[in-house]
Amino acid sequence: MHLMDWGNYPVVDTTLLRPRTIDAATEVVTRAEHLIARGLGRCYGDTALNASLVVSAEKLDEMLDFDPSTGLLVAQAGVSLAEILDAFAPRGWFLPVTPGTKFVTLGGAIASDVHGKNHHLAETIGRHIAWCDVLTAEQGVLRCSPTEHPELFHATCGGMGLTGVILRAAIRLVRVPSVWIRQQGYKARNLEEIMDAFDTYAQAPFTVAWIDCLKRGPAMGRSFLMAGDWADPDSLPGKQRGRPFAVPAVRERNVPIPFPSVVLNPLSVRAFNALYYAKAPRGTSESIVSYNAFFYPLDAVHNWNRIYGKRGFTQYQFAIPREAAKEGLPQILDRIAASGQGSFLAVLKLFGKQTTFPGNISFPMEGYTLALDFPITRALFPVLDELDAMVLDYGGRLYLTKDARMSAATVRRGYGKALDAFLEVKSRYDPHNKFRSLQSQRLGLGGAAFLLHNDHAVAAL
Incomplete structure (x- = not known):
């Protein structure tokens, strides 16, 4: 099928799967040679595109637990920010950080480590995630947090899906006096x-x-x-x-x-x-x-x-x-x-x-x-x-x-040593580069065998 993200550029021919359970998602990922995870497709370019297989989390959309004493919400990665707000804003709870659209999944927000209009006070959404379960390439599902597999946790927050597939996460909602x-x-x-x-x-x-x-x-x-x-x-x-x-x-x-x-x-x-x-x-x-x-x-x-x-x-x-x-x-x-x-x-x-x-x-x-x-x-x-x-x-x-x-x-000049450290974590948890996107191949993030250059993109117009 033809698939593109929110910018409608580029377009790729690929296979898109939407597993409905964690077990089904695990089976798909285990059997695939390479893939990238996807939420609702609201990233703008090619970060959630793969020419072979794209695995969407949008059907993994259950909210699993909520603690009203702490505001901690546990949900599957395919739950959208809109669904969280529909359920909790009328009860006096809101997202600690939100991007400019609510039509993104919780997993996608973590993978992008989204920021909002309150970054000067709250930083990014990753600072408000208590833990997340990541389906890795060779070690199965690992629960990671700032204290448990912390290197995987920090590489996953903002890692564009290149460390594995986020399956579940716990996010701390905040109380608000009104909507x-x-x-x-x-x-x-x-x-x-x-x-x-x-x-x-x-x-x-x-x-x-x-x-x-x-x-x-x-x-x-x-x-x-x-x-x-x-x-x-x-x-x-x-x-x-x-x-x-x-x-x-x-x-x-x-x-x-x-x-x-x-x-x-x-x-x-x-x-x-x-x-x-x-x-x-x-x-x-x-x-x-x-x-x-x-x-x-x-x-x-x-x-x-x-x-x-x-x-x-x-x-x-x-x-x-x-x-x-x-x-x-x-x-x-x-x-x-x-x-x-x-x-x-x-x-x-x-x-x-x-x-x-x-x-x-x-x-x-x-x-x-x-x-x-x-x-x-x-x-x-x-x-x-x-x-x-x-x-x-x-x-x-x-x-x-x-x-x-x-x-x-x-990208290497812009992110410098932080990118080197990220690639070291990726190589440890994904040594054969199972999780790759068109973007990661273009940018050489994971030892891809080829690069797509800007002149190729222009020639395709």
Whole structure:
């Protein structure tokens, strides 16, 4: 079958299996020569694609145990974050860390070691996992945690499924006073103002900014920052005050077919950015919004990836150290604007300190991260190669979960000794490279016999 991830690029012919039990999954993995695990396919590139076999965990979707005294939830890896929230948000519990979509599995979130708008306080989801059961290549199912097989645990958190198949996990949920967010908004005129605003709102539990990546000159980096905190019931208006855990219905839309490629062009993206910025309230503002509106605005638009057309898109996300950002971000934004390849979905966040562990290749570092969506075109990849070089020169790196085309040299330079330590753990638990993806083969993560280069990808367009 033809299979692709959320960016609809690349596309691979493969076999997709969806085992319904742990025993069935174990049998499939044991018999396979090589494979990669997959959740709901919301990673953007080729991290969950394999040309031979892809094993989906989406049918392993049982919640097994919950301790209301500690918030510890035990669930199979195929349970989605949406299912967890549907069950527990009305009871006053929430995820300790969440990415920008709830339509990912628990196992996929761990494999990507996802971060959220509260990284400066909570780091990544791996810091909130008590343990996970991993089906390894030669040692069967191993329960790993920060104290039990810790090297496997830390390599699995952010390891993109290359250490084995996550079967179950225990995650610590957190209590919240309501399902509503008190949101403060700040309209910044340029990049300097938005970076100052992140410092001003540093004590807010959640911060994120939309940024115009096509504007140049004095208005470069004009942005709208959203800072949020959980709203206390007494501060809620009207009926919400009496029902603080009643989750409001989401008005959902759908993109039924891929957009024609001519719809998304520099003029339309510039027009969207100008309209979005113009609609943002001037100065500072305050509002009460639902958690869905604050954390998952795009989830209300089903199949929004079709906006980018049949060729698909790639999300380019990088992080650079805080001390390099004042010089580096303007240079990178100027190159993006000059290319005309800009994105109307550009998100800027400020990471806090990230605890490091041997074998862990989690993406965040203390500094800024910028994520942008780019439609796949012939002109795109040379521009991204230039951006790679700039990010690396400023001491940064790219997010593996969003990647579809970076080189082996780029990932090795970006992750450095942490990558060497990860590969050592992988070779110990997977000596014959059973768990591999198109991405891991392209990046040489596991002794693959071949590499796919960027020029091959461009030639395929």
